[in-house]
Amino acid sequence: MPDDAAPLLEVTDLSIRFGKAPTNLVDGVSLTLERGETLCIVGESGCGKSLTALALMGLLPMPPARLMSGRAMFEGRDLLHLPIAELKDIRGDRMAMIFQEPMTSLNPAIKVGEQIAEAVRRHRGASHEEARARALEMLMRVRIPAPEKRLDEYPHQMSGGMRQRAMIAMALANDPALLIADEPTTALDVTVQAQVLDLMRNLQAESNAALIMITHDLGVVAEMADKVAVMYAGRIVEAGPVKAIFDDPQHPYTIGLMSSMPDLGPRGGRLVTIPGVVPPADAMPEGCRFASRCPFAGPDCAEAPPLSDFGGGHRVACWRAPLEQAAEPLQTLGGAR
Amino acid sequence: MSRPDIILETRALKRRFVTHKPLFGAPIEVRAVDGIDLSIRRGETFAIVGESGCGKSTLARMLVRLIDPSEGAVIYDNKDISKLGQKEMRALRSDLQFIFQDPFSSLNPRMTVGALIEEPLRAHGIGTREERRVRVADLLSRVGLMPQHADRYPHEFSGGQRQRIGIARALAASPKVLIGDEPVSALDVSIQAQVVNLLEDLKEEFGLTLIIIAHDLAVIRHMADRVGVMYLGELVEVGPVDEIFANPRHPYTEALIAAIPVPRVGARAKGHAVEGDPPNPIAPPPGCRFHPRCPYAEARCRQERPRLAPIAEGESVACHRHEELSLNGLVEGAAGRAPAAEKRFNLYRAARATSEGAKPSDNSPPPFPSNKE
Structure with a gap:
């Protein structure tokens, strides 16, 4: 029988790799979700957010995908190591998924x-x-x-x-305890998106289902989430309560992502962008995967930073966080160069 | 008649498509664009916003005559381009260039990037072969790619880079007007920002007039000087971008603005979404086309079709009740950030500026990854 004190879903160290690729496309992802809670996983294409969702649902074809490590405890059972028959009993019953494009x-x-x-x-x-x-x-x-x-x-x-x-x-x-929605409103017009988001929020409040919502839209995140996990190139780089993520962002990628979005206020000049592109899977750096695009990166970023706690469940994987401390020596460093 | 500051104008522009031809009786038509009067000023960025099926893409294509209008006129440079012959139109094509939404399907996969960008130059007989080669190299670096990319094929590039190639190709013939049909909506947020900046820089540098078709209101808020809002083949409101967002005059504009998911916790008033789906353009409702979804509709709106009429300098609206209604613009607090976020944002901006100073080529993508070697 599931332990009532345990979280509804606890994912530990999930890593997925495809075929003979040298790096993991999902790398050491850990998440917890309580009953009735909404977690938004946000990131750009290829960051591993959809792979994470598919893996939890047991919908990832293996092979070519390979589970390198991880556990996903859901109501006392490990979703990642369940016989297919048992998984089929859970899917569509205790947990269900909503996809981006209902037509397909x-x-x-x-x-x-x-x-x-x-x-x-x-x-x-x-x-x-x-x-x-x-x-x-x-x-x-x-x-x-x-x-x-x-x-x-x-x-x-x-x-x-x-x-x-x-x-x-x-x-x-079937009144699932867990609902996973992968970009559920991305294909919809903005007025219809607002209706569907309102609907999902109401139904969730009625049913007390937990929701994992995969999205690339920070606006949707701000509206729906209790908790947020920001993913970049297969790793969670920052996670925490939604208020902390928006009002106190710590990871340079989160900050870069937010500053890349056009502000809704009067025009304020050029957008501050993130330079470059995500490194391809076969050239993924050993250390921090964002380092090649990060304006704060230094030699120590060649080692992967751990996801460390900044209080109140706000976790950040960056050697430079909090940036206020890092910015000072960095600027003198830049001047000396 | 046309004032000197107007570069492109449409008059009662219409386009119908036949969707179904029954054996007997009249063919079933959809009126994709149903009587649009629009004036684009020289040097401005004009945005056309609307939801799927509102006819915005059809309108954009008619502006450069990728689609012929059924009725009405498109006037560029005092000429009705919808009546021009092939040859005359071809001469004008270099002035009016188009950027497509999907950078994956709008570039010929069998041509090298260099040949793709050179094609418009060749078509218009511009320069010698050597001059064109130099121009292609120059264009590539202008859009943040590298001259050596000319020998590669489109599939070797990411979405954002392909959109840059599309832009370089559109710029090749030195256009005066650049029309982008959702030019950034297929791109990731961080890449989208790079392309938005690029378009704005190029507009400045080449003195372009920019017409942007988009459904993302944040992008429009950032880029546009003026905005035209379309609903079901009609323009329902036109005005300066600040006015449109602060004081919308048409209920549909209000609904659109209220629906923007705001990236600040608790900013959007929840549960105020307008009801219903956009109706079927094959059988648009009588009267005002928005009336079935409009919270302010009254008897008159169900019968009489409102016309787009000027209400102030540069502002027009098509609503019977625009004088009595006081509509809500963007919610307070939708813009701006919390103090801690603002501080980090400034640190990030400063660090970006320093690193850009140290490495001048930083704005362009990093050296191209060796492609599956």
């Missing part, structure tokens, strides 16, 4: 109501009628207009926002 993740040949009902029948052993009633109830809960009619429609007959709602309905049909 809903079955185009099956009616929407039937797809939702299938999840209920599979996990609850419900009868046909019971499952259909549950599907209808779910469509109402995600506020799809004319739900009775929509039950018998195919995904292509719905708009993008509606399909995403149907997807959420399917994911929540």
Whole structure:
């Protein structure tokens, strides 16, 4: 029986590598998540945020992916080392996933109501009628207009926002304890995105499900998250409560990412960017992976900095943090050069 | 008639597409762009914003005649370019250049980067072969790439670098107007910022007029001088960027601004999202096209279609109720940062400036990674 004091999900030292690649694409990722909590994993393409989510769901094809290390304890079981049959029992029941593009993740040949009902029948052993009633109830809960009619429609007959709602309905049909959403609103228009975010927040409050949300949009993070993990090139570089991340950012990558975003205030000149690009997987540095783009980098960054605690659960992987201390000697160093 | 500061103008511009031709009866049409009057001033950055299906990309393509209008006129340099013949249009193409959204599909994968950038020069018969080679090298360094990249192929570059190649190619023929259809929306945030800066630098350096199509309001806020808001094939509001964001006059503009996810904790008022999806452009609602989603709609809005009408210098709105409504702009506190964040941000900026001073080539991507050798 799961221990009530334990967190709902505890991921320790998750590392994933592809084929014969010399470096890990997800490298030593550790996360904890309590019931009802929302964790946003934020980062740019290739940072490993989606791989992390897929690995937790057991949806990563292995091979070519290889699990190098890690445990993911969820309700007393290790998701990463579970027999496939057991995993299938958990997936869609205790935990569920929402994907970015509902058009490609809903079955185009099956009616929407039937797809939702299938999840209920599979996990609850419900009868046909019971499952259909549950599907209808779910469509109402995600506020799809004319739900009775929509039950018998195919995904292509719905708009993008509606399909995403149907997807959420399917994911929540069995009251999962954990919901993983990978860029759930990225494909949607901004007004529809606002509706779907509001909906997800409301449903989560009702059901007390924990949510891991993968996103690249810091605006979405500020709106949804309790906790944030910032990933860069496969590693978590900074993590902590959402307020700490936005109001007291410590890692140069987090700061660079925030300053790269155009401000919503009156125009304030050029954007302060992060120079260069993410190093390719076959040229990943041994030490801090951000060092090649970091304006604060020095010789000691050739060694990987640990994720150290800065108080209140705010953890940062940077030798220079807090930057105020680092900036002074660095500037004299720069002047001497 | 056209005033000297107007470089590009559209009059009652329309474009219909046939979506379905039944065996009997009239073909089913979608009115993608349905009567747009727009004046772009010389040297400004004009942004067109709207959600998918609003016709913004169709409009952009008609401005350079990649798509022919069904009705109406596009006037550039006192000429209606929608009526020009092939040959005359070709001569004008060097003035009007286009940057596509997707840097992956808009570059011919079988041409080297050098040949891609040189192509417009060749097409317009500019320079000798040697002169063109020098120009290509110059353009590559202008957009933050390196001259030796001319011999590589597009697939060897990242998304951001490919967008730079697209920009170099658009600049090759020395255009006067550059039109970008979502030029940065396929890029990661850090790369997006590099390209936004690049476009602004180039605009300054070459004295360009920039027309940016985008759905990201933060990018528009940063880049644009004036903004046109489109909904379902129509312009619903046009105005200076500060006015649009602080005092929107059209309910749809208000809804768009209210929906921006603000990167500050607790900044956006939650639960105020406008209802419904954008309607089907094949069968737009009667009256004001926004009325089914508009919280302020009244009987008149359901019957009578409002026209875009000037309300102040440089501002126009298409709303029956614009005089009585007082709409909300961007929430207080959406801009700016917490003090600690601001301090770090300044440290970062200073460090970037120092490292850029030490390594002048820092703005360009690092030496290109040896490609799968």
